[in-house]
Amino acid sequence: SxxxxxxxxxxxxxxxxxxxxxxxxxxxxxxxxxxxxxxxxxxxxxxxxxxxxxxxxxxxxxxxxxxxxxxxxxxxxxxxxxxxxxxxxxxxxxxxxxxxxxxxxxxxxxxxxxxxxxxxxxxxxxxxxxxxxxxxxxxxxxxxxxxxxxxxxxxxxxxxxxxxxxxxxxxxxxxxxxxxxxxxxxxxxxxxxxxxxxxxxxxxxxxxxxxxxxxxxxxxxxxxxxxxxxxxxxxxxxxxxxxxxxxxxxxxxxxxxxxxxxxxxxxxxxxxxxxxxxxxxxxxxxxxxxxxxxxxxxxxxARTSKPHIAIVGRVENTEHFRNILRHPVTTSPHILAVRVDESLYFVNTKYLEDYLLKLVTEQKEVEYLLLVCSGINSIDGSALETLQRLIEDLHQMGIEFYLSEVKGPVFDQLEKVGFVDKLGRDRTFLSTDQAIKELSQRVSL
Structure with a gap:
């Protein structure tokens, strides 16, 4: 360095x-x-x-x-x-x-x-x-x-x-x-x-x-x-x-x-x-x-062991999603959109898992958890196992897990090991805007 x-x-x-x-x-x-x-x-x-x-x-x-x-x-x-x-x-x-x-x-x-x-x-x-x-x-x-x-x-x-x-x-x-x-x-x-x-x-x-x-x-x-x-x-x-x-x-x-x-x-x-x-x-x-x-x-x-994690919401009348602590945004109590600004690997996956489980435990109305992956450049094997375990824990809590804005190389890696098919291709979205619109329609049903 x-x-x-x-x-x-x-x-x-x-x-x-x-x-x-x-x-x-x-x-x-x-x-x-x-x-x-x-x-x-x-x-x-x-x-x-x-x-x-x-x-x-x-x-x-x-x-x-x-x-x-x-x-x-x-x-x-x-x-x-x-x-x-x-x-x-x-x-x-x-x-x-x-x-x-x-x-x-x-x-x-x-x-x-x-x-x-x-x-x-x-x-x-x-x-x-x-x-x-x-x-x-x-x-x-x-x-x-x-x-x-x-x-x-x-x-x-x-x-x-x-x-x-x-x-x-x-x-x-x-x-x-x-x-x-x-x-x-x-x-x-x-x-x-x-x-x-x-x-x-x-x-x-x-x-x-x-x-x-x-x-x-x-x-x-x-x-x-x-x-x-x-x-x-x-x-x-x-x-x-x-x-x-x-x-x-x-x-x-x-x-x-x-x-x-x-x-x-x-x-x-x-x-x-x-x-x-x-x-x-x-x-x-x-x-x-x-x-x-x-x-x-x-x-x-030490720096990457606790990555920056932000709950994001829609900036009014736009397709942009920003940190709720920094911008005036709109959110849904049933949809929790979270952005991780760090690659996921063995050092920080436990922190991410504990953080997300704590969020959904505190917010009782959450039905959908959307992980915004725009800041994730890679996911190693340990992180993949943690995500799979997290999905199972969320499923037992009655919460569905979704991904958005997954970068091409990361998506290819997840697809290669069968993670995408196991999760469901309908649970990955090109954009957070598309994901929130789709999930909002499901909430209203």
Whole structure:
């Protein structure tokens, strides 16, 4: 859901941001996925701050923020063509990488002041290897592999959907799954790590102005050339400058306005957002998104377990039927027309059964119960059994049961299992108006 994705992305952005502070400050902290452990470690190590590293990081942040926000306005004031402004403002990270590398290399900041650099990067591609398809290994790793696949797909799809929504694009889940599967199969023959969509790299790519998959292809080609020929050029690239690039990129992912909107519109969605957000911070990215999905499912079940049920009546001089609590309508004491605004499945059928039996018990004059199905998109097996039991209970009470406005796919399903014939085809109506007219004539006889 949108609440899970937004909460997950916002929390992950904070985790990534705080994980980069050690590079920005020039301190050493243990590797951890816990947000609070990271914060405590940063506070403890803050007295060991490397001032030169921190200064270079602040300058890097200032440069990137200027490119993102101030430079564009300045170029517009100078009447520079719009076609040139975008590539210039998006070139900030590239200029920073080149400039900071040259600065550190010329001034030997890594040797004199302990500024951490990328260092030596191995050249060339990893050797081609055939995975060991031993049955024992498959049994040993199978469960973990399934869990990694599930979490990896959710993470990649969440990141993709979130970034796509910012440009009003759509992400195809099946295509993402195929791409991840193909990538991981290929990686298995080179000894690579499990592949998924990386939030920090995706955001940097997005903030650089990438619009299509061609950007990833170009990036891959440049990486291939770099690994083969140019790795020595990145030796002096300071980690604090890379941290600044990531910090500026993930800052755009904090999606608190969505929380405000969700809380105002539907508090259950707001609770889902907060639960996912907190779970990611307290546990980890992988566990947090699983917890968020589970909470979303639980709240969905809770929300649909008590569907909205309305007694409807005719709006005067029309064919329309509306909720008697919202509109001035006319009803008959002998005909009870009830509309259910939710699909019927095992979670909510007991509630529906109890609700309808309570209504007919309280309204002694009711002879006909009409279930308006305009809001029902599906009926599962448990709901079907409940309806059959309800019909029998109503029959013993001397009340006849009818259906109206059953949607085509639902009607086909009911017809396939013989429910329609058992109920009686004359007890299903295309419209509520037709049903009420027919039943009103029977009442008057």
């Amino acid at each position: 949108q609440a899970v994705i937004s909460g997950f992305i916002s929390a992950a952005a904070i985790l990534i941001g705080f994980s980069q502070l050690k590079h920005l400050l020039g301190i050493k902290i243990p590797q951890t996925e816990s947000f609070f452990t990271t914060v405590i470690s940063i506070i403890k190590e803050s007295p060991n701050l490397n001032l030169v590293t921190f200064g270079l990081g602040i300058i890097s942040l200032a440069l990137l923020l200027y490119f993102n926000r101030g430079l564009g306005q300045y170029l517009k004031q100078k009447e520079i063509q719009e076609s040139l402004i975008i590539p210039i403002t998006k070139s900030g990270p590239l200029i920073l990488v080149i400039g900071s590398s040259i600065l550190v290399g010329l001034l030997h900041l890594d040797q004199l002041f302990g500024v951490k650099v990328i260092g030596e990067i191995p050249k060339g591609f990893p050797p081609f290897t055939i995975p060991n398809f031993d049955l024992n290994n498959i049994q040993l790793l199978g469960t973990s592999a399934l869990a990694i696949s599930f979490v990896g797909f959710m993470e990649a799809f969440s990141v993709g959907q979130f970034l796509a929504s910012k440009k009003r694009k759509k992400v195809e889940a099946n295509q993402e799954l195929i791409a991840l599967g193909a990538s991981n199969i290929t990686a298995a023959f080179t000894g690579g790590y499990p592949i998924t969509g990386g939030l920090s790299r995706s955001v940097v790519n997005f903030s650089s102005g990438a619009n299509t998959a061609l950007a990833s292809i170009i990036t891959a080609l440049f990486l291939m050339l770099t690994v083969l020929f140019f790795t020595p050029l990145f030796y002096y690239l300071p980690q604090t400058s890379l941290a600044a690039i990531i910090l500026v990129a993930v800052g755009n992912l904090l999606d608190f306005p969505t929380l405000k909107r969700l809380w105002k519109y539907n508090k259950l969605d707001g609770i889902t957002w907060c639960s996912t957000f907190i779970a990611v911070l307290i546990t980890s990215v992988q566990q947090g998104i699983i917890i968020g999905v589970l909470i979303s499912l639980i709240l969905h079940l």
